[in-house]
Amino acid sequence: MSNVASSPSPPPSKGRPRGFDRDEALTRALDVFWRRGYEPASVTELCIAMGINPPSLYAAFGNKAKLFLEAVDFYERTYWSATWAGLEKEPDVYRAIEAFFKAAAGILLSPQAPCGCLVVLAAINVSSDSTEVSDAIKSLRQVSKRLFAQRLKQGIKDGQLPQKTDVKSLAATLSTMLEGMSIQARDGLVHAELARVASHAVRLLPPRF
Amino acid sequence: MSNVASSPSPPPSKGRPRGFDRDEALTRALDVFWRRGYEPASVTELCIAMGINPPSLYAAFGNKAKLFLEAVDFYERTYWSATWAGLEKEPDVYRAIEAFFKAAAGILLSPQAPCGCLVVLAAINVSSDSTEVSDAIKSLRQVSKRLFAQRLKQGIKDGQLPQKTDVKSLAATLSTMLEGMSIQARDGLVHAELARVASHAVRLLPPRF
DNA sequence: CTTAATCTGTAGTATTCACTACAGAACAAC
DNA sequence: GTTGTTCTGTAGTGAATACTACAGATTAAG
Numbered sequence: 001m002s003n004v005a006s007s008p009s010p011p012p013s014k015g016r017p018r019g020f021d022r023d024e025a026l027t028r029a030l031d032v033f034w035r036r037g038y039e040p041a042s043v044t045e046l047c048i049a050m051g052i053n054p055p056s057l058y059a060a061f062g063n064k065a066k067l068f069l070e071a072v073d074f075y076e077r078t079y080w081s082a083t084w085a086g087l088e089k090e091p092d093v094y095r096a097i098e099a100f101f102k103a104a105a106g107i108l109l110s111p112q113a114p115c116g117c118l119v120v121l122a123a124i125n126v127s128s129d130s131t132e133v134s135d136a137i138k139s140l141r142q143v144s145k146r147l148f149a150q151r152l153k154q155g156i157k158d159g160q161l162p163q164k165t166d167v168k169s170l171a172a173t174l175s176t177m178l179e180g181m182s183i184q185a186r187d188g189l190v191h192a193e194l195a196r197v198a199s200h201a202v203r204l205l206p207p208r209f
Numbered sequence: 210m211s212n213v214a215s216s217p218s219p220p221p222s223k224g225r226p227r228g229f230d231r232d233e234a235l236t237r238a239l240d241v242f243w244r245r246g247y248e249p250a251s252v253t254e255l256c257i258a259m260g261i262n263p264p265s266l267y268a269a270f271g272n273k274a275k276l277f278l279e280a281v282d283f284y285e286r287t288y289w290s291a292t293w294a295g296l297e298k299e300p301d302v303y304r305a306i307e308a309f310f311k312a313a314a315g316i317l318l319s320p321q322a323p324c325g326c327l328v329v330l331a332a333i334n335v336s337s338d339s340t341e342v343s344d345a346i347k348s349l350r351q352v353s354k355r356l357f358a359q360r361l362k363q364g365i366k367d368g369q370l371p372q373k374t375d376v377k378s379l380a381a382t383l384s385t386m387l388e389g390m391s392i393q394a395r396d397g398l399v400h401a402e403l404a405r406v407a408s409h410a411v412r413l414l415p416p417r418f
Numbered sequence: 419c420t421t422a423a424t425c426t427g428t429a430g431t432a433t434t435c436a437c438t439a440c441a442g443a444a445c446a447a448c
Numbered sequence: 449g450t451t452g453t454t455c456t457g458t459a460g461t462g463a464a465t466a467c468t469a470c471a472g473a474t475t476a477a478g
Contacts, residue, residue: 015425040334056425060425064466184385203412226455268455
């Protein structure tokens with residue numbers, strides 16, 4: 001589900017042109033999914049937020065699941081990709097992790113929707129006929145773990161972390177912190193509090209040596 | 210919602226006696242809620258698991274929400290209360306935290322339902338007419354934070370942690386780890402992996418001094 | 419213009435949801 | 449036995465769900 005056109009796309013269409021901005025509608029949908037979660041966000045509510053009627057939604061996005069997955073893709077690109085890129089750019093692994101978690105606290109309490117991470121929370125507890133969606137989102141969560149692991153390996157290569165560092169479990173631990181922060185965000189922590197929590201994450205790394 | 214009779218209760222009833230064991234039915238319901246979450250667990254599915262019909266469920270437990278809250282109460286008493294008590298019993302704060310998280314890994318991957326914590330996950334993403342339930346569960350999550358804070362304060366009093374320890378944010382951080390572990394559990398980590406993650410939690414404490 | 423193609427609004431579809439009306443069954447008290 | 453009370457199974461309630469049939473509207477192409 002990475003085949004996202006992400007139009008400025010002037011589609012050289014033949015029939016009646018679409019009466020709404022597809023991207024703007026997508027961001028409206030994202031807002032609803034973000035605050036409510038995948039299943040509690042009803043198509044009716046989505047349509048109202050998007051300013052369209054069901055047939056337009058289905059014509060443009062296929063169905064609710066595809067709309068959601070596209071919203072998730074949009075979300076990741078808009079909110080997270082720069083932050084993940086920063087993790088690789090900063091040469092010192094300790095500062096990289098520190099900065100990443102600080103930025104994460106900001107995203108999770110983004111004024112747009114201060115409700116934690118869409119990927120972590122929105123597809124938890126879905127009914128059995130939405131397993132496709134929850135599986136897709138689960139695999140996105142695995143990506144974070146891989147990215148952490150990759151950065152830690154680089155830290156070892158750079159001589160900043162001990163050779164014997166257990167990369168796999170440490171990466172899983174950092175993911176655990178990141179995902180836990182989503183629940184804290186949803187439970188109403190204010191930014192200063194969540195930022196202080198985030199500042200503890202770097203202590204999970206082996207002490208500087 | 211702590212008014213739980215927790216019967217061996219021989220009710221000195223007048224009319225037709227109940228045809229099923231209330232506590233056993235409750236544990237069956239717990240299983241369903243634990244695996245599926247509050248809203249995806251349909252009353253139909255609950256009834257099948259409990260071996261009863263809807264009128265019996267409603268007569269015995271009131272409604273779905275009350276059944277869930279009672280199941281949560283039962284869950285906490287059965288799976289967590291001893292572990293939280295252990296946190297206070299162990300005199301060394303480092304060992305206490307270490308043992309707590311190790312035990313937590315076991316509970317979150319309990320063979321009964323290796324799906325993370327009911328309190329953390331089951332009432333995430335509920336529709337707007339179940340806010341009562343999700344608010345009740347949210348307040349249960351706050352209890353963990355308070356218990357961690359209490360234990361850390363004791364550690365300061367015992368001279369094991371620095372006076373200047375930021376108890377509030379450190380307790381929030383430990384909660385964050387604990388809650389994140391639920392998502393890891395649901396994402397399929399095996400026990401050895403989750404236990405290794407858990408073993409990192411103690412590093413969040415200030416280094417021994 | 420006509421024709422073909424696409425989109426839009428109205429008004430539905432069938433299905434599932436939590437929950438319950440009702441009548442009969444099973445008990446205690448009398 | 450009768451009466452009163454509580455539970456149980458059948459069979460349903462109205463409401464909400466995701467999704468769509470269809471006809472009219474709006475465009476490009478010929």
